[in-house]
Amino acid sequence: MNLFRPLPDVGDTEVVDRLFARPGLQIDRIVSRGQVSPPGFWYDEPRGEWVLLLAGAARLRFADEPAPRMLGPGDCIDIIPHRRHRVDWTDPDVATVWLTVFYG
Amino acid sequence: MNLFRPLPDVGDTEVVDRLFARPGLQIDRIVSRGQVSPPGFWYDEPRGEWVLLLAGAARLRFADEPAPRMLGPGDCIDIIPHRRHRVDWTDPDVATVWLTVFYG
Numbered sequence: 444m445n446l447f448r449p450l451p452d453v454g455d456t457e458v459v460d461r462l463f464a465r466p467g468l469q470i471d472r473i474v475s476r477g478q479v480s481p482p483g484f485w486y487d488e489p490r491g492e493w494v495l496l497l498a499g500a501a502r503l504r505f506a507d508e509p510a511p512r513m514l515g516p517g518d519c520i521d522i523i524p525h526r527r528h529r530v531d532w533t534d535p536d537v538a539t540v541w542l543t544v545f546y547g
Numbered sequence: 548m549n550l551f552r553p554l555p556d557v558g559d560t561e562v563v564d565r566l567f568a569r570p571g572l573q574i575d576r577i578v579s580r581g582q583v584s585p586p587g588f589w590y591d592e593p594r595g596e597w598v599l600l601l602a603g604a605a606r607l608r609f610a611d612e613p614a615p616r617m618l619g620p621g622d623c624i625d626i627i628p629h630r631r632h633r634v635d636w637t638d639p640d641v642a643t644v645w646l647t648v649f650y651g
Contacts, residue, residue: 444622444623444624445619445621445622445623446599446621446622446623447620447621448621462597462623463597463625465595465650465651467571467572468571468572468648468650470597470648491569493566493567493574495550495646497601497621515549516551517549517550517551517552517601518548518549518550519548519549519550519566520548521567542599542646544572544574544648546569546572547569
């Protein structure tokens with residue numbers, strides 16, 4: 444399995460592939476191309492989520508921070524359970540590839 | 548935190564950085580530059596290990612497979628507990644960056 448080839452064609456919605464799952468642990472690849480969270484929508488995830496941006500670029504916003512965070516390849520962040528966040532922007536011109544590790 | 552910059556200087560031994568840890572889950576970055584497992588040594592890890600090669604190149608060998616596996620950027624593999632394996636080769640000319648997710 445390779446996370447970069449092939450990359451899926453991304454249409455209207457981002458493409459999520461389950462890479463690994465066991466009780467309490469789920470690893471996904473998400474491929475976006477311009478997709479953002481719906482207006483006014485905030486993720487409020489009961490599980491923790493460790494996120495690594497592998498390719499592309501995105502802007503991640505937290506409800507408890509005034510400024511969004513620009514993410515590029517190699518940037519990683521742990522999002523604790525119920526920390527409200529949304530994706531404000533992903534690059535419309537290239538594939539943005541995320542690795543997400545949900546735990547707990 | 549960014550996994551690619553800065554990269555640590557790798558001397559005689561590979562460099563391991565703990566990125567995240569909680570009971571039953573540990574995420575590390577490992578940076579190698581030519582390091583291999585000692586002759587005759589096999590990892591026999593009681594935890595499962597989901598591995599993603601982020602940069603560089605490596606050759607991973609399993610005791611139960613005749614041929615080694617060449618890994619490049621984006622290649623990932625789940626190594627179940629106690630599946631004996633070793634790293635036969637890593638590129639001596641560039642940094643090889645691994646993401647390892649230990650579970651269980």
